[in-house]
Amino acid sequence: MDVKRIAVLPGDGIGPEVVKVAVAVLKAVAERCRLHLEFHEALVGGAAYDATGHPLPPETLALCQSSDAVLFGAVGGPKYDNLEPPEIRPERGGLLPLRKKLNLFANLRPARLYPALASASSLKPELVAKGLDILVVRELLGGIYFGQPKGRSDDGRRAVDTSAYEVSEIERIAHVAFQAAKRRGKRVCSVDKANVLETSRLWREVVARVAESYPDVELTDMLVDNCAMQLVRNPAQFDVVLTENMFGDILSDEAAMLTGSLGMLASASLSSSGPGLYEPVHGSAPDITGQNKANPLAAILSAALLLRYSLNHEDAAAMIERAVDVVLQAGYRTADIATAGQSAIGTCAMGQSVIEKLGAV
Numbered sequence: 375m376d377v378k379r380i381a382v383l384p385g386d387g388i389g390p391e392v393v394k395v396a397v398a399v400l401k402a403v404a405e406r407c408r409l410h411l412e413f414h415e416a417l418v419g420g421a422a423y424d425a426t427g428h429p430l431p432p433e434t435l436a437l438c439q440s441s442d443a444v445l446f447g448a449v450g451g452p453k454y455d456n457l458e459p460p461e462i463r464p465e466r467g468g469l470l471p472l473r474k475k476l477n478l479f480a481n482l483r484p485a486r487l488y489p490a491l492a493s494a495s496s497l498k499p500e501l502v503a504k505g506l507d508i509l510v511v512r513e514l515l516g517g518i519y520f521g522q523p524k525g526r527s528d529d530g531r532r533a534v535d536t537s538a539y540e541v542s543e544i545e546r547i548a549h550v551a552f553q554a555a556k557r558r559g560k561r562v563c564s565v566d567k568a569n570v571l572e573t574s575r576l577w578r579e580v581v582a583r584v585a586e587s588y589p590d591v592e593l594t595d596m597l598v599d600n601c602a603m604q605l606v607r608n609p610a611q612f613d614v615v616l617t618e619n620m621f622g623d624i625l626s627d628e629a630a631m632l633t634g635s636l637g638m639l640a641s642a643s644l645s646s647s648g649p650g651l652y653e654p655v656h657g658s659a660p661d662i663t664g665q666n667k668a669n670p671l672a673a674i675l676s677a678a679l680l681l682r683y684s685l686n687h688e689d690a691a692a693m694i695e696r697a698v699d700v701v702l703q704a705g706y707r708t709a710d711i712a713t714a715g716q717s718a719i720g721t722c723a724m725g726q727s728v729i730e731k732l733g734a735v
């Protein structure tokens with residue numbers, strides 16, 4: 375029997391609430407598709423810091439390394455924001471080293487507008503009438519997040535972060551973007567700040583070189599400030615957006631909001647071999663933690679990506695995505711995507727509705 379091991383890292387804030395629902399959906403899908411999934415839970419982020427003094431305990435890392443995939447909730451919260459040294463904060467000491475250790479250089483963030491949610495988009499209806507389907511391909515291990523030197527001077531009056539990229543780091547993420555584009559709209563928009571930054575000039579050069587191997591994919595370059603503007607002016611122009619770590623962080627939140635809510639955006643972080651990590655983009659949302667208010671759809675859709683990319687189970691992935699579609703068409707809404715006149719349901723009820731609609735179409 376082919377058993378797949380899934381490491382479950384609920385983390386902080388609304389992480390545990392949405393991950394619980396996503397696991398329930400995965401179990402229901404596994405039963406229908408006769409998949410054998412094993413779930414193993416571990417601590418990460420503030421929860422791990424509270425229990426062990428470190429946001430990424432060695433057992434958690436070992437569990438991830440010996441699993442086929444990682445389902446991740448969210449880390450961080452006001453309680454941990456000012457911990458010193460920074461390496462014990464949930465983000466800097468938990469999520470970022472986990473990305474690094476698992477070599478998750480490719481972050482895929484599909485921002486798709488479900489037609490039933492057009493009225494929840496922050497854009498005018500005519501701008502999103504034809505739907506939206508953008509894939510943000512974000513480089514996840516380089517740039518200003520990881521470059522050295524990084525830190526504060528002894529007197530505390532100066533701080534430095536360094537942005538650096540190697541040719542090989544740009545090449546490998548560019549291949550991911552072009553390969554994804556081949557299977558979709560065949561267009562890559564590479565986003566940089568080449569009018570100012572050296573890393574961006576290198577980025578642009580390398581991406582252009584990689585593009586030569588993909589003659590059927592059209593490449594355009596765009597400056598990041600222009601891209602931020604174009605995303606709200608005419609988002610339908612984008613197919614695959616390829617960009618570096620920090621620009622991808624920012625633009626993917628923006629793209630998510632165009633589709634109705636940050637609560638809808640799933641993500642996959644992939645390495646070239648090893649387990650992938652799947653997480654909702656929304657973060658820990660301390661303001662609504664523990665109130666059964668969080669939208670679990672981003673976590674559920676992340677579970678679908680897990681089935682697609684790490685377990686190679688397209689049918690099971692599509693089954694979840696269709697169920698989400700059906701649930702939204704039927705008018706179910708959590709508070710973040712409810713518009714005037716619609717009543718909102720809670721996290722658990724939303725998960726239950728998705729489970730009920732599995733296999734409905």
Ligand code: IPM
Nearest residue numbers: 449450465466469623655657
């Ligand atoms: C994200 C998050 C993280 C990031 C934080 C929590 C470190 O914002 O995944 O987009 O900046 O990468």
Ligand code: MG
Nearest residue numbers: 623624627655
């Ligand atoms: Mg972010």
